Amino acid sequence: MRAIIPVAGVGSRLRPHTYAIPKVLLNVAGKPILGHIIDKIIGEGILEGTIVVGLMGDKVIEYVSQAYPNFRADYVEQEERLGLGHAIHLSRKTLGTEPILIILGDTIFDVDLTPVLKGTTSAIGVKAVEDPRRFGVAETAGGRITKLVEKPEKPATNLAVVGLYFIRNPNLLSRCLDDLVAGDRRTKGEYQLTDALQMMIERGETMVPFMVEGWYDCGSPETLLSTNQALLEKHSTVRSIPGVIINEPAYVAPTAVLSNCIIGPNTSVGDGAEISDSVIRNSIISGHAKVHGALLENSIVGNDSVLSGSYRRINVGGASEIDFF
Ligand code: G1P
Numbered sequence: 001m002r003a004i005i006p007v008a009g010v011g012s013r014l015r016p017h018t019y020a021i022p023k024v025l026l027n028v029a030g031k032p033i034l035g036h037i038i039d040k041i042i043g044e045g046i047l048e049g050t051i052v053v054g055l056m057g058d059k060v061i062e063y064v065s066q067a068y069p070n071f072r073a074d075y076v077e078q079e080e081r082l083g084l085g086h087a088i089h090l091s092r093k094t095l096g097t098e099p100i101l102i103i104l105g106d107t108i109f110d111v112d113l114t115p116v117l118k119g120t121t122s123a124i125g126v127k128a129v130e131d132p133r134r135f136g137v138a139e140t141a142g143g144r145i146t147k148l149v150e151k152p153e154k155p156a157t158n159l160a161v162v163g164l165y166f167i168r169n170p171n172l173l174s175r176c177l178d179d180l181v182a183g184d185r186r187t188k189g190e191y192q193l194t195d196a197l198q199m200m201i202e203r204g205e206t207m208v209p210f211m212v213e214g215w216y217d218c219g220s221p222e223t224l225l226s227t228n229q230a231l232l233e234k235h236s237t238v239r240s241i242p243g244v245i246i247n248e249p250a251y252v253a254p255t256a257v258l259s260n261c262i263i264g265p266n267t268s269v270g271d272g273a274e275i276s277d278s279v280i281r282n283s284i285i286s287g288h289a290k291v292h293g294a295l296l297e298n299s300i301v302g303n304d305s306v307l308s309g310s311y312r313r314i315n316v317g318g319a320s321e322i323d324f325f
Pocket of ligand 1: 104134151
């Protein structure tokens, strides 16, 4: 089986980080978002994939080939941002007749895919959400998906499409995408995967929904930090370092060098980071960043950044009240 991982999104809400690296290479809970995704699919026994890259795609290729030398990846470039359907359409030449798993590159999932991948029908991951209007929405009857609508103004159900699609019949998907693009059928200005899947249903493909509870968004600084926290709560990895207090949950890379600091809770420290004389909580310190003398919370420090704080000298009398903003 092959995975298709579209990662071409620009991650505008994560600027300035995404000026320097593609969104999928941002660190969360100790490794890039894409690392979490590839670990998940390798864990399911899928060892080959098509990665649809966009801006700074060379960095994605470098990361995947170095971190996952045994993962057989084909790369396809999406130069124009014409939508998710367009991204999958570009990858069609890498598809055979075997089933595929499409997994969106900007989201981390915690769900057991084994029963889904063993299933005899196509299956779409869904989750009940309060406001489904910014997602694809699934309508179901008798255990099947009867209709898929992209970002409807008046959703018929609260079942949001999470971005995990198991497709038994990639040939039919390719044909539907061909028709979508050839007929210039766009929704909200883009070629939508949701529309191609709806065409598959209309042409007789059986699709069932599967519930995905562990759906972690990484689209904004706030959600990146809450995803960091949620993943650390599941897999906190700490070691004892002299002169350093680590409050779990936390992750400190084995190659990070820490001295005289308090780290955590909910903090991950990437490879080769150097932190001294600092107190850091609810934060992500990425690879090879240098942080000295800083008090940080709810912060994201990018790869190779240098941050140096300062200690203040004060001489305060009794009954004073001071706020440092
Ligand atoms: C895409 C899909 C949408 C799905 C969503 C999940 O939308 O088009 O159907 O619900 O991912 O994150 P996007 O977030 O790219 O606008």
